[in-house]
Amino acid sequence: MDMLISVLVILAKITCIFGGVITLAALTTLAERKVSAWIQFRHGPNRVGPWGILQPLADGVKFIYKEELVPDGANQVMFYLAPAMVAMPAMMGIAVLPFAAVSPLYQDTGPLAIANLDLSVLFILAFSGLSIYGVILGGWASNSKFSLLGALRASAQMISYELALLLSVAAILLMAGSANLVDIANDQQGSIFNWYIWKQPLAFLLFLIATFAETNRHPFDFAECEPELVAGFHTEYSSMRFALFFLGEYCAIIVMCAMTCTFFLGGFHVPFWADAPWFVQAGMFLAKICFFLFLFIWVRWTLPRFRFDQLMGLGWKTFLPLALLNLFVTGALVAAGVY
């Protein structure tokens, strides 16, 4: 009986959190178009539902009824599976995001997260790394030059910036003494000055910029930069498979934003209100995530695109040494007992 209840609780949490994040990803596609439109003095989508709010739903239905094109000479099985291989690992990261300190559900002790693992930081990083396989296979299996070049660039870029990401996260683990996202958030409880962003400004900058590169977003979107590569690794994809690539990309962005909030901005904790009820904490967390989502779109229309050799140079020659140095200094301060 206890087993049944705990499984039901898990299913309820998966329905709410997984469903909620997928909805947020769909709304982000709308926000992407709306914000882009505002920045360019246009209206953006405004025909489907009030204020265009149902546009993602209409897009989804249209994706389902579109023809699935497979290019001649494509590697059928890999071409078929690649979109799911990008989307699924990106969505797995949702499983460990904590939305509140105490779960409101029946017989559910612990934080409001699908799973509360001791190594949740590594869990997210490991699964976000797996997405690269889908990108490479999708690009290679398409039997198209643009796709192959896009996939190569995307994979080189993602693995290069994963190093900077990992090393700047290591500094955070040093500060918190734990790899559990809940512990890291709890350590920044209370005043706004407990946020790690004040103690780790360099790690914050490195992490934020590395997330842009890791999710192939502007100004680092070489995998799909339109003037050179049409759409990069998903040039040949249509219908729901194309949508899965997109959904995976936006889920990855949301998970990365959630990690940035938890590492540097106190996560689900409301500043100056330590024991806020769960819905206030979840709302606060969502608000912080939405700020970073807006930042992602804002940057897209503000900065010019880099060149690929500049990107790789920045990753290996600037970010990697800086992240190592930051880790070293943080380690020295922790060993000296300052932090």
Place this chain on the structure above:
Amino acid sequence: MLNDYLPILIMVGAVVGFGIVNLVISELLGAKRRVVGKGQAYECGLAPKGDSRMRISIHFYLVAVLFILFDVESLLLLPWAISAKSLTAAGVGGTVFAEVTAFVVVLGLGLAYVWRKGGLTWDR
């Protein structure tokens, strides 16, 4: 232990189910109108030329090898990062930090070597 990972297993099921349903549903409901030329790879409207699986720059291979080296090395730093505070509390923080310093110096020397050898130069 198992209880911690039970939600993960169920989540894997949900995510895989989501992926499969999305792949199958548009396979079943999508339009199917195959005509000659629709299967051509997109090359800006012209007929595709040559083989798409072309030879690629050795640099991509080099980046992959370097990534594996540095990623594994930085992963080895994480157990120290997690336990550094308790080590300091136990009074051995300085000793362990000296060992980590030696490790990071080796890591840095490796990076300097690759840099010097031109492994990080792209525009040649």
